[in-house]
Amino acid sequence: MLARDIMNKKVLSISPDHSVSHAARTMLENRISGLPVCDDDGKLVGILSEGDLLRRAELGSAAWPSAPRDKTEPRAFTKTHSWRVGDVMTQPVVTVDEDVSIGRVGALMAANQIKRVPVMRAEEMVGIICRSDILRAIAAAVPDPIAGGDEAVRRAVLARLCSDLGLDRGAVEVTVENGTVSLSGQVESEAEREAARVVAETISGAGGVRNRLRIVAN
Structure with a gap:
């Protein structure tokens, strides 16, 4: 699934010349x-989030530094006191192309600790993805279908153990009987043992998992 499949196409934006109070009312x-911030030509120039407004002068002196401590303080003063969205917004903006996978979108959100990502087509913003859109994609997900039968399940589990976890094919034995998967052999840690169980459980057609893997530290 790609970014364009889950993005919101109707994107509400504001101008960098709008007031911070107008932006706050719009969000509420x-x-x-x-809110994405776009200039008069519709070009994305920044983004304004709740996080940008947590240290505003309107909230009292405790919300912002009272005395300059380093060279970045004048910038902080502008961000906490200016009425213009353009002075308060975050830039540059983390964006994604519409053809990027939603897995990549989620990884970018986690790495940058952000809640929304504008979706671009070249220089044009065509949508936006929020964390709730990622959650909806997860809620709607179903296991990948595989061919029926114990042997098909066995092959699928073994392949995933090798490709997803990097386990040595000769170190783990997989048997399947009436849909129930049995794992035996050895792994290097409890984390690998649990991950192997999860791999087997996520294979469509697996009726249950018996995890008999032993932990053998190198």
């Missing part, structure tokens, strides 16, 4: 936690 009225 539309029940959203962030």
Whole structure:
């Protein structure tokens, strides 16, 4: 599944010349936690989120540094006091191409600790993906179908153990009887043992898993 398959195509945006209070009201009225910021030509120039507004002068002196401590403080003062969205927004913006996989989108969100990612087609913003869109994709996911029969399940489990976990094909034995998968052999850690169980459980057609793998540290 790709970014374009789950993105919201109707994107509400604001101008860098809008006021911070207008932006806050817009987020509240539309029940959203962030807004892309676009210039007069529609070009994405930043993004304003709830996080950008947590240290505002309107919240009192405790929300922002009272005395300059380093060369970045003037910038912090501008961000906490300016009424212009353009001075407060986050930039540059983390974006994704519409043909990027949703797995990559989720990884970018986690790595950058962000809740939304604009989706681009060349220089044009064509949508936006929020964490809730990722959750909906997970909720709708179903196991990959495989051919029926114990031997097909055995081959699928063994292949996934090798490709996903990098386990040595000769170190793990997989048998399947009436859909129940039995794992035997040895792994190097409890984490590998549990991951092997999960691999077997996610194979469509596996009726149950007996995990008899032994832990043998190198």
